[in-house]
Amino acid sequence: MADEIKTGAYICKGCDLGNRLNTDQLEMIATREGRVAVAKSHDFLCGAEGVKMIQDDIDSGEANRVVIAACSRRAKTDAFSFSEIPTSRVNLREGVIWVRPEDDESQETTQEMAEDYVRMGCAEIKFMATPKASEEQGTNRHVLVVGGGITGMTAAIEAARAGYQVSLVEKSDTLGGTTGQLYKRAPTRAPYADPEDTGVTELAKMLEDDDKVSIYLNSVLSSSDGAPGRFDVEISASNADGSTDAAQTISCGSIIQASGQIEYDANKLTEFSYSEAPDVITQLEMEALAKAADGGAIKRPSDGKEVQHVVFVQCAGQRSDKEGHLSYCSGHCCNTSIKQAMYLKDNAEKAAEGSSIDVQTTILFTDLRTPGAGGEDFYRSGQNKGVTFRKGTVSAVDKNGNVTFSDLILDEEDTIDADLVVLATGMIPNSGRNNEREDELSAQKTQLEAENKEVPQEVLDEIAIPVESILNLKYRQGSDLPQLVSGFNDSHFICFPYETRRTGIYAAGPTRRPMDTQQAQEDATGATMKAIQAIENAGKGMAAHPRAGDLSYPSFRKEGCTQCKRCMMECPFGAIGFDDKGFPEYNEARCRRCGTCMGACPVRVISFENYSIDSVGQQIKACDxxxxxxxxxxxxxxxxxxxxxxxxxxxxxxxxxxxxxxxxxxxxxxxxxxxxxxxxxxxxxxxxxxxxxxxxxxxxxxxxxxxxxxxxxxxxxxxxxxxxxxxxxxxxxxxxxxxxxxxxxxxxxxxxxxxxxxxxxxxxxx
Amino acid sequence: MSDLNQALADKYKGNFLKEVIDNVEEGDRVQMCMQCGVCAGSCPMGPHWEHTPQKIFMMIRANKREAVLASDSMWMCTSCYNCIARCPRELPITHIMHGLATYAKRLNLVPKTQPTAKFAQLFWNNLSSKGRVNELKLGISLYFMNGFGEGVKTAMANQKLGLNMLKTKRMAINEAWGGHSVKDKSGFHAMLKKAAEIENDTIEANSK
CATH class of the missing domain: 3.40.50 (Rossmann fold)
Structure with missing residues (x-):
């Protein structure tokens, strides 16, 4: 590109712009004040003829950057796409004529508005350059999946089928995770009437047979570092005797964290006698009983008696603001209880052909939530099989299985004498260390100690709780993915659910939000697609979501930098580190191109090729x-x-x-x-x-x-x-x-x- | 408590829902209620009876046998069918209500002073004798439902209405002597007898 800036300004007269505005005047403003080389107007700029007019000027060298004064920059992006040429869009349609009344009185101010926007466009373009990829890295088509549960296994198989190499790291000695412990799962297909097989065994077999997949059992990540396209990961395996092998190092393009969930500790629920009564169990323990029975009669743990009346207590220690309880809904437990009640009903049916009410099953709920396409059908199927649903809040379960609750429909206290009580205790994300909280606590402690004050016991207690890191990231910003609320890994809930604040590392499954197995599989598929996109984009030097495809990236003027590190502190994505001298070190592939560093910099040395302090600042100053x-x-x-x-x-x-x-x-x-x-x-x-x-x-x-x-x-x-x-x-x-x-x-x-x-x-x- | 009632109560001890499923017309649909309360909100008699259909269904699941069967609720149903039309689960609520009423009557658990229960009996007696409803006799028996004195009072109060109905041939006075009947009266009676037998046998069998 020639060094001399030659701007072409093109003003559209279509969409009524020509009638509402004095475009000759706008042309003159562009030439005289905007100092553009060429200023032209056209009746229909986004049409083939109009675009050709611009392209001809570019081809003949009359313009090497363009200002298009037409509609919003969000419209007609295909027509006005001149690659390699910086383009500024002046919004005369949505920004001016459409928001102003069409009368003589308003004409003057409306025209002034348009003129200012033309001035601003001409000012901006002087400070724009075409971004180019830095060619910092190549493409590494290798996906690392952390966690071998249903989420991780699904992610691994999806990536492998898409043609990517996969390494699957699992902490335990088998694949399957929590889903592997289930007898069956809630149905995922129409007619959504009966529990179905989990599919874990088949999935594990598929992975073992796939030559694109390497499985690391008994293994954890002892270290991970790098950026999208070039992560370096150390995998440490431990042997049965407790010794560990030398860590293996692999490199991968992106990481999917599918570290799953752990069951809430039911011992905390003293009101439900969990720790004292063997016949008060959790849903996961019920799965074990069903697995042991394998279609036969389910026997209770205390005396092996075949159960006659089973009560399911929903929201046990969940959706509650009590100390130590979970504040959220775990999303799967209602369907899980219906499924488990069906285990009992289906067995009883087999035993006593025709009559399905020999084992009584009562589900005590406050709000029944059966998410997913088949949720309502599954609920109906449960009712059809004779599962009794009662809306009530359980206040206590005693050692003998007497469940006391207040019935919310009949508005009275009632007690059911049950053989077996199943508590729906919910899930806790296995999301690694909460670095932000740790920093907060240690800062609190340091400050109190400095002031010679006593550190409160709860602070010390919280510090003392050991939490294992999942990723062991060597990032300056912490070892794990940041968390948002209740310990779940942060992700943009509405728009980009898998995208975490560490670019190239995607969270899927219950580590991200509470969910059931089917949702976890959908999640895994989504996260895999993002992981693949991250690899491909990183290879081209492009940004990941939400500015996917953006080639611009921030650079800084070293001589102006005061090494204040504010850019590093404020970057939401941990993309900025600093070198031995304290200057920022940009990690282009991790950068999401938001410009938060640019906004943070007190000495204003950070800029993008096409977005900078000047590109906006000069627009501000260009206004009359x-x-x-x-x-x-x-x-x-x-x-x-x-x-x-x-x-x-x-x-x-x-x-x-x-x-x-x-x-x-x-x-x-x-x-x-x-x-x-x-x-x-x-x-x-x-x-x-x-x-x-x-x-x-x-x-x-x-x-x-x-x-x-x-x-x-x-x-x-x-x-x-x-x-x-x-x-x-x-x-x-x-x-x-x-x-x-x-x-x-x-x-x-x-x-x-x-x-x-x-x-x-x-x-x-x- | 009748013997049959006692027998059934013992048989289904602690599982009234199953008793309803086995013995009440359309009772197997009770378990499909999802407790949304649309029936309760739709019932024009809602404020006037003890338990709404929603509550009755919940009470059945909660094993409240006596409370349900001795309740006046199902007797208050006017068969407007609002609940059936609106039930999102398409339960035949009106039919279940009548089924429960019939079952309560069989077990002799109907509240003694319940007027609709009395009317229902009068209606049945009237209909089943000749296979046709004799409106004149039904009206008269309704007037005298609560004794002779009250019957005369009601009749006097409605004197003018009655005369007008006679004039416009809305009331046939000759119905008082015999009245019309179905063609095959004995066949009709045999049919009713057989139906009662089947019903009795089923419930009898369920009680053992």
Whole structure:
């Protein structure tokens, strides 16, 4: 590409733009103020003829970067895709004419809006370059699966069938995990009437026979490091006598963590006499009894008597806010209890042809939840087989199997004398160490000790609980995948369920959220697809979700860096380390290109080829700021391109009008917003700034997990800056916006316009 | 307590649901109730009876034999069929209610003062004697259901209505003498007898 910047500005007159706006004037602005080499307009720019006009200019060398002033950057992406050429999109349709009334009175401000956007586009393009892959690594088509339960086995077979090498690491001496301990599982196919085989044996056989799959039993990961496309993993095996073999090192392209779950410790449920009564058992123990009976009569543990009346207690220590209980629903237990009641019913039926009510089975539930396509059918099948369902809260189970509960339909206390009581105790994720919590606790301890205060016993207790790491990552950010709530590995719940905060490492199965075997298999398949995508993208130097395919990546200007390490601290994905001198070290393949580091950098040395402090900062400065007496305030909106910007586009499609004084700039994530942009905007005479990002917190919707949260924290400190400028705090607002907030986003803009009306124009207009 | 009642109670000890499945018309559908409560919300008589169908079904599963069979609830059903039309599980709730009422009657557990139970008996007696409902006699027997004095009072109060019905030929006075009947009356009686026999035998067998 030639060194000289030659920008072509192309203005579309289609979609009524030509009627609503003075495009000649826009051309003139692009030429005179935007200093573009070529400025042309066209009646139908996205049509073949229009695109050809642009392509001809590129081919003839008249333009080596283009500004397209037409519709939103989210529309017509196929038509306006000029590879190797930096492209800036000026949003005149959704951003201007669709949000402004079509009358003479509004014409002036609408035209001004369009002119400003053209100025901004011409300013941005000067600071954009075409990103290129760094060729940092090759393609390693090898998937590592951690955990040999049904999730891990499914992931392994899916990856192998897709043509990838697989290493499957399992801690115990057999494949199968929890599912392997089951007698049968809830049905996964129509008519969803009877329990079906788990399929674990067949799956294990398939894996053993597959030459693409290597299975490591009795093994754990003693170390893992690297990045997508080039993970180095150490696998340590332990022998029966307790000794360990020398660790084997393998390299792989991506990792699937399917470490599963562990059963909740029923000993904690003293009210249900679990530890004292042999005939009060957990669901997993019931599976063992059914396995032992293998279709025959099920005998209870205490005296081997064939059971006559079995009571299933749902939500035992789950969905409860009591100390030590699980706050969540484990998702599978209702179906599991129905399935186990069927074991009893089906056996009884075989024994006494025709009559199915010889063994009484009662399921005591508060809310019956049977997820999945066949859940309701399975429930109905249970009823049909004579399983009794009673809505009630169990208060106690005594040593003799008397179950006391309050019936919520009949509104009274009742007691059932049962031979066997099965507790649905739920699952705890086996998700490794919670590094964040550990850091928090040790910081708390260090601080208290420094202050010569006594460290509370519960803090010491929590520190003392040993937790085994699953991955033993050698990342600076910790040994395991970050956790969100209740110990489950973090993943973007709505949009990218398998994507964790460690790029190239995917979580699947109950380590991610509570689920049953069928969901775990679906999960495994999804995670495998992501793991494959990660390998292929990493090989090409492209980003993983959500900016999949993006080639740009951050670099920093070393001479300006103060080694403050804030970029490393704030990166949500652990992509930044630092070298011996304390300079940041970017790990391109781990980077998700959100720009949170760019927003964090206090000395503003971090930038992407096509997205930088300047590419946005110069847009802010390019706007024409009318003087105070014109009574035309200027509002800056920095909108997250993932949710807020689409919401604005959709508001425009619905023709929801908003103030003509606003100038919207899309940003990759609110986390990439550097406070310098706000300061610059206020200094150069903007009257108000509105930031729109995604929801933050435990139920976050931020596509980069922490970006929105970071932005909120940074902006909470902007008040100081405002104070030094002698400005009102109301001039800066930060909002959490969802993609569905199409009525709300125009309101937020208009609210700021109203606020400016009340507090007056900024004194910084020159 | 009748002997039959005692025998059945002993036989199905602790499993009233099975007793209902075996002996009550459409009783096998009770176990399919999912306790959503739509029937209870749909019943026009809802506020006037002791237990809604939803509760009756739950009580059956909770082994509340006496409470269910001695309840006046199923007698309050007006057969509007709202519950059947709305039940998401398509249970024949009205039929089950009548089935329970019949079963309670057989076991002699009907509340003594329950007026619909009395009416049901009058209706059955009227219908089964000739195979046709004799409306005049049914009306009169209903008036005198609670004794002679009250019957005269009710008749006097409805005097004008009765005369108007006669005038417009809505009431046939000659029905008072004999009344019309099915063609094959003896055949009809034989049929009823056989049906009762089958029913009695089944329940008798279940009680042993």
């Amino acid at each position: 700021i009318p003087d105070e007496f014109d009574e035309k305030p200027r509002l800056l909106v920095l909108a997250c391109e993932n949710d807020a910007y689409p919401a604005l586009d959709m508001a425009a499609q619905n023709r929801f009008e908003y103030s003509a004084f606003v100038r919207v700039i899309p940003v990759r994530c609110l986390g990439s917003v550097n406070t310098i942009w706000i300061t610059d905007a206020l200094n150069s005479g903007y009257d108000g700034v509105v930031l729109m990002g995604c929801k933050k917190g435990d139920d976050y919707q931020c596509h980069f997990v922490k970006g929105s949260e970071m932005a909120h924290t940074r902006m909470s400190k902007i008040a100081d800056t405002l104070q030094t400028l002698n400005l009102e705090a109301e001039r800066v607002a930060v909002h959490e916006v969802a993609i569905t907030d199409i009525h709300r986003v125009p309101e937020l803009i208009n609210d700021m316009a109203k606020t400016i009306d009340e507090i007056g124009m900024s004194p910084f207009k020159f």
